[in-house]
Amino acid sequence: MKIAIIGAGSIGLLFAGYLGKKHAVTIIPRREEQCAQLEKEGISIVMEGNKCFKTIVKSNIGYESLNEQDLVIVAVKQYHLPNIKPILVDLKHTIPLLFLQNGMGHIEILKDLNSKTILVGTVEHGALKVNDYTVKHNGIGQTNIAMYKGESSIIDSLVSYNIASFPFCQQYNWEKMLVKKLMINAIINPLTAVLKIKNGQLITNSFYLSLLKEYFLELFSVFSFMDKQLVFEEILKICRNTSENKSSMLNDILHNRKTEIDAILGYILERAKSQKIQLPITKILFQMVKGMEGGSGE
Known part of the structure; x- marks a missing residue:
């Protein structure tokens, strides 16, 4: 397949590095400097034990090649989506799109697109961008993909891409899949991000674990159609499996970058408001993270 990946952050690089071993991948970064580096160096994936492999990919700044692709993967952060929405709207409607954003704010944008086939995905891998062409794969998981609308043949192609360190798994209810990740x-x-701790400390520190449990029950009041025990156990499992990792939001705060707090907690607060549900812990965390990233909270 010919695959274009829009976005060259940690997830974009990770996907390009693995998918480029089998498919013809073009990665589209925002900066010309990164584009030149990717063209020159390819993509280096550093795995556990410092094992490393390199993948040669095409890279360009423009979007002219998108209409020549068999699949376009959108791997930009949620807050960059409005900037590329006009590009996606103008794509040939026959080209499938796969969105890999955190949160659920992007669902509103999907409604305005003309593409016949749209997929949404959640990424369970741990990935840390080292430089413009190197990404550390510091937690092997899987990519869950579900049909938002259209035909499922493209899912079959991805699921059949069988590599132990980078599996795809088809899910059949896109909303439950996204809500679980949310x-x-x-x-x-x-x-x-607020406590400035690694993931594992949320469950090894009894006070933090107590807070996590109370906060989880508050969030569950908004998503009561989910399997409470299943989601809670998944949260604990991820904290254990990524115990030494810093979350993406903590990394954003530490590097003075904008976070995805609006796409995650902002979305939940709006949903709770429509259901007339009060979320005091969620609101406090939202305001704290907005303040830490330099936002006004307005």
Whole structure:
């Protein structure tokens, strides 16, 4: 397949590095400097034990090649989506799109697109961008993909791409899939960012664990159609499996970058408002993270 990946952050690089071993991948970064580096160096994936492999990919700044692709993967952060929405609207409607954003704010944008086939995904891998062409794969998980609308043949192609360190798994209810990831992100990201701790400390410190449990019950009041025990156990499992990792939101705070707090907690607060549900812990965490990233909270 010919695959274009929009976005060259940690997730974009990770996907390009693995998918480029089998498919013809073009990665589209925002900066010309990164584009030149990717063209020159390719993508280096550093795995556990410092094992490393390199993948040669194409890279360009423009979007002219998108209409020649068999699949376009959108791996930019949620807050960059409005900037590329006009590009996606103008794509040939026959080209499938796969969105890999945290949160659920992007669902509103999907409604305005003309593409016949749209997929949404959640990424369970741990990935840390080292430089413009190197990403550390510091937690092997899987990519869950579900059909938002259209035909499923493209899912079959991805699922059949069988590599132990980078599996794809088809899910059949896109909303439950996204809500599960949303709840996980809503718990781990803001708490670790505010407390400035690694993921594992949320469950090894009894006071933090007590806070996590109370906060989880508050969030569950908004998503009561989910399996409470299943989601809670998944949160604990991820904290254990990524115990030495810093969450993406904590990394954003430490590097003075904008976070995805609006796409995660902002979305949940709006949803709770429509259901007339009060979320005091969520609101406090939202305001704290907004203040830490230099936002006014307005």
